[in-house]
Amino acid sequence: MFSQKFRLSEIPSIVKGELLTGLAGDVVINDILIDSRRLFKADNTLFFALTSKRNDAHKYIAELYQKGLRNFIVSRADCKIENYPGANVILVKNTLDALQALAAAYRKRFDIPVIGVTGSNGKTIVKEWLYQLISPDRRVIRSPKSYNSQIGVPLSVWQLEKDYQLAIFEAGISEPEEMLRLQQIIKPTIGIFTNIGEAHNDSFINRQQKVGEKLKLFTKVDTLIYCLDHAEVQEVIIRSEILKSIKSFTWSKKQNADLQIIKVLPESKNATRITAKFQGNQFDITIPFSDDASIENAIHCWATLLHLGYDQSAIASGMPLLTPIAMRLELIEGINNCTIINDCYNSDINSLSIAIDFLNQQSQQKQKTIILSDILQSGKSDVYLYGKISELLEKKGINRIFGIGPAIQKQADQFTIEKEFYKTTEEFLKLFSFTRFQNEGILLKGARVFEFEQISQALQQKAHETVFEINLNALIHNLNYYRSKVNPTIRLMAMVKASSYGNGSFEIANALQFHKADYLAVAYADEGVELRKAGITLPVMVMNPDGDSFDGIIGYVLEPEIYSFRVLSQLEDAIKRNIIPRNKPVKVHLKIDTGMHRLGFCGDEIRRLIARIKANSRIYVQSVFTHLASSDDPGQRDFTESQINRFRDISDKIIDALGYSVLRHVLNTAGIIEYPHAQFDMVRLGIGLYGVSPFEYDQGELQNVSSLRSIISQIKKISQGETIGYDRAGVAESDMLVATIPIGYADGLARILGNGRGHLVIGGKLAPIVGNVCMDMCMADVSGMDVKEGDDVIVFDHDRSIKDLATEMGTIPYEILSGISKRVKRVYFQE
Numbered sequence: 014m015f016s017q018k019f020r021l022s023e024i025p026s027i028v029k030g031e032l033l034t035g036l037a038g039d040v041v042i043n044d045i046l047i048d049s050r051r052l053f054k055a056d057n058t059l060f061f062a063l064t065s066k067r068n069d070a071h072k073y074i075a076e077l078y079q080k081g082l083r084n085f086i087v088s089r090a091d092c093k094i095e096n097y098p099g100a101n102v103i104l105v106k107n108t109l110d111a112l113q114a115l116a117a118a119y120r121k122r123f124d125i126p127v128i129g130v131t132g133s134n135g136k137t138i139v140k141e142w143l144y145q146l147i148s149p150d151r152r153v154i155r156s157p158k159s160y161n162s163q164i165g166v167p168l169s170v171w172q173l174e175k176d177y178q179l180a181i182f183e184a185g186i187s188e189p190e191e192m193l194r195l196q197q198i199i200k201p202t203i204g205i206f207t208n209i210g211e212a213h214n215d216s217f218i219n220r221q222q223k224v225g226e227k228l229k230l231f232t233k234v235d236t237l238i239y240c241l242d243h244a245e246v247q248e249v250i251i252r253s254e255i256l257k258s259i260k261s262f263t264w265s266k267k268q269n270a271d272l273q274i275i276k277v278l279p280e281s282k283n284a285t286r287i288t289a290k291f292q293g294n295q296f297d298i299t300i301p302f303s304d305d306a307s308i309e310n311a312i313h314c315w316a317t318l319l320h321l322g323y324d325q326s327a328i329a330s331g332m333p334l335l336t337p338i339a340m341r342l343e344l345i346e347g348i349n350n351c352t353i354i355n356d357c358y359n360s361d362i363n364s365l366s367i368a369i370d371f372l373n374q375q376s377q378q379k380q381k382t383i384i385l386s387d388i389l390q391s392g393k394s395d396v397y398l399y400g401k402i403s404e405l406l407e408k409k410g411i412n413r414i415f416g417i418g419p420a421i422q423k424q425a426d427q428f429t430i431e432k433e434f435y436k437t438t439e440e441f442l443k444l445f446s447f448t449r450f451q452n453e454g455i456l457l458k459g460a461r462v463f464e465f466e467q468i469s470q471a472l473q474q475k476a477h478e479t480v481f482e483i484n485l486n487a488l489i490h491n492l493n494y495y496r497s498k499v500n501p502t503i504r505l506m507a508m509v510k511a512s513s514y515g516n517g518s519f520e521i522a523n524a525l526q527f528h529k530a531d532y533l534a535v536a537y538a539d540e541g542v543e544l545r546k547a548g549i550t551l552p553v554m555v556m557n558p559d560g561d562s563f564d565g566i567i568g569y570v571l572e573p574e575i576y577s578f579r580v581l582s583q584l585e586d587a588i589k590r591n592i593i594p595r596n597k598p599v600k601v602h603l604k605i606d607t608g609m610h611r612l613g614f615c616g617d618e619i620r621r622l623i624a625r626i627k628a629n630s631r632i633y634v635q636s637v638f639t640h641l642a643s644s645d646d647p648g649q650r651d652f653t654e655s656q657i658n659r660f661r662d663i664s665d666k667i668i669d670a671l672g673y674s675v676l677r678h679v680l681n682t683a684g685i686i687e688y689p690h691a692q693f694d695m696v697r698l699g700i701g702l703y704g705v706s707p708f709e710y711d712q713g714e715l716q717n718v719s720s721l722r723s724i725i726s727q728i729k730k731i732s733q734g735e736t737i738g739y740d741r742a743g744v745a746e747s748d749m750l751v752a753t754i755p756i757g758y759a760d761g762l763a764r765i766l767g768n769g770r771g772h773l774v775i776g777g778k779l780a781p782i783v784g785n786v787c788m789d790m791c792m793a794d795v796s797g798m799d800v801k802e803g804d805d806v807i808v809f810d811h812d813r814s815i816k817d818l819a820t821e822m823g824t825i826p827y828e829i830l831s832g833i834s835k836r837v838k839r840v841y842f843q844e
Contacts, residue, residue: 033090045171136183145331291325352453384417386463387420481838534556634671638677766821
């Protein structure tokens with residue numbers, strides 16, 4: 014590793030910035046940081062305060078300074094540097110430009126082959142498979158996960174070290190002119206253009222423009238590797254005349270090419286033999302996959318290896334060893350109140366750090382455990398590698414490690430935390446008692462050959478084969494989308510009532526807390542108590558407190574909604590029972606009824622309410638709010654505006670009478686979009702957070718968060734005239750094929766969907782539900798479909814919208830999400 018990457022004194026000229034203060038001893042910068050939550054070591058780290066429509070990292074400078082960080086690049090001259098004595102602060106026009114400029118300057122230090130990969134699909138798979146194929150012979154660095162953005166690429170390039178022999182970086186764009194910036198950072202010598210698809214079409218005039226933009230990554234490569242069969246790519250390459258200045262290595266199934274594909278034949282259900290001609294000779298490879306995307310990705314890798322000069326026999330021996338690439342981290346409910354994070358397909362030190370960060374987000378368990386296999390083909394000595402891992406685990410707060418594999422076992426003495434080591438996975442499963450895992454977060458991180466799937470199965474809470482998947486990336490995308498719709502000073506309250514609309518309480522709350530939501534709201538006090546027990550420290554509003562819950566509300570520092578004098582009296586009684594210091598009064602949220610006519614104080618009650626509040630110094634009004642009745646109905650706009658005006662008048666009176674600052678909030682998900690003038694001090698985000706917009710015109714901005722899926726348990730041939738299910742309600746009008754699926758009304762699949770009213774997606778087609786929906790299962794007509802037992806069944810996901818299912822049920826998405834039973838296993842994943 015470089016002893017130093019840059020001296021701080023070098024950086025202002027590189028990033029075109031001005032040193033405002035500092036240069037104490039001209040510190041060495043070895044690490045860069047863009048996320049304040051991921052600080053590893055404060056020494057020798059430089060923080061870039063990135064800004065966007067949705068966030069401004071300047072607000073985290075004070076927090077980082079308190080943690081010992083002293084080096085900052087900022088774009089705001091008003092960041093009060095006088096509050097940070099001893100800090101080194103560089104002012105630039107744009108912090109993202111500065112990050113990219115520093116990474117580009119660092120890239121110039123290396124004279125090694127660099128493979129740049131772009132395209133609409135397959136970038137990450139091609140990069141990871143090339144790593145699997147090349148790393149046994151060479152020291153290879155590649156982008157972590159899918160770090161291919163304007164921010165991810167600089168972070169990837171920053172990982173370069175002098176002993177690497179080859180680098181593989183992927184690049185993705187969503188708008189014109191972005192690729193030129195990435196080209197200057199990556200400076201690839203070899204290019205791979207995978208394909209062109211639909212992603213980000215809206216940002217480009219047409220697909221030809223998108224191809225042309227992606228092609229800018231390769232303007233200065235020595236060789237471009239691509240498939241001639243993608244007509245749009247080939248057309249733009251020819252028109253651009255790029256091949257006049259660079260070489261190409263092509264492959265094709267249809268025409269003459271450097272690598273001419275002759276046959277693609279299935280060898281088994283999960284294996285494919287590919288035959289091709291290269292330089293007049295015929296060769297075969299076999300890959301352990303059968304889908305078209307994997308075949309294309311493997312051929313890209315084949316072409317690349319041939320271009321690099323690999324012997325065909327070495328290529329043929331490596332291809333069958335390719336393993337699936339886990340594109341996500343899974344969070345699963347485990348035995349004995351444990352949380353399991355499954356990252357069994359990746360095993361390298363870069364992805365290990367990412368996975369540990371995800372583990373540390375799970376505040377519901379204080380004990381953090383990692384089960385780690387040998388890290389294979391790292392290119393480093395075991396002494397150095399496991400020494401670095403030991404340092405990483407200690408710095409990241411991991412409590413204990415179970416090491417599996419001969420290499421890590423030999424380095425046991427390097428680990429200072431609680432530890433146990435086993436030679437094989439089989440030995441671990443045989444000798445270890447899983448009852449020893451109690452109330453902890455467990456990260457599984459293993460190379461494929463160690464088959465950690467066996468450990469994952471042993472750790473998981475047993476459940477049936479219906480699974481509710483929650484995409485945490487999509488959740489945060491939606492959070493940030495609504496954040497971008499409000500002014501930067503406006504706070505955001507996230508609704509996590511009803512177990513976060515069925516998506517899970519503390520798992521969702523953890524993600525929201527990590528991503529800096531300002532408030533959470535639950536329906537009942539016990540929900541808030543559970544969040545506190547799980548380590549959630551955000552302020553939590555309880556929307557429906559009752560007399561028996563106020564002691565818990567006070568004890569766990571929750572903030573009740575006060576909507577009537579009866580509830581206020583219950584709080585006053587609880588205050589008398591509990592010792593409440595004057596300087597720590599109970600924070601409350603006053604609800605005003607402005608027309609919803611459900612809960613809340615009416616206008617004629619406000620004078621009396623103010624008097625009661627002012628008479629009790631142990632009560633502090635944190636906010637005043639109201640509930641809009643029809644913010645999603647354009648036909649009710651006048652009524653909604655009247656609610657907003659009525660709320661403004663009443664809240665003004667309350668705040669004037671109290672004589673201190675009080676938050677005000679009125680807007681829900683629909684209101685955030687339709688009534689931006691009424692943001693006041695805070696907004697409440699509900700169903701939109703979970704990927705459902707009240708408006709069709711806005712739905713495309715959101716990402717689907719939840720997917721409910723099952724499998725086919727059994728397939729039966731039913732003869733004409735026979736009946737299916739309880740009450741013989743399903744009747745075969747002709748010979749038919751019926752699939753039984755293990756999901757019923759006890760899981761959340763409403764009984765009303767039976768007898769042809771509802772549909773499930775099986776084999777990519779809609780299959781009508783036949784007969785009555787049972788408690789634990791249902792049946793579907795799969796006649797004429799190419800399906801088999803064990804195949805996936807989709808109730809709803811990103812393609813089959815929950816809104817479509819709600820229409821079939823005659824209800825709303827809220828009811829479906831909140832009605833999914835707790836017995837359905839939740840799997841949370843983060844890509």
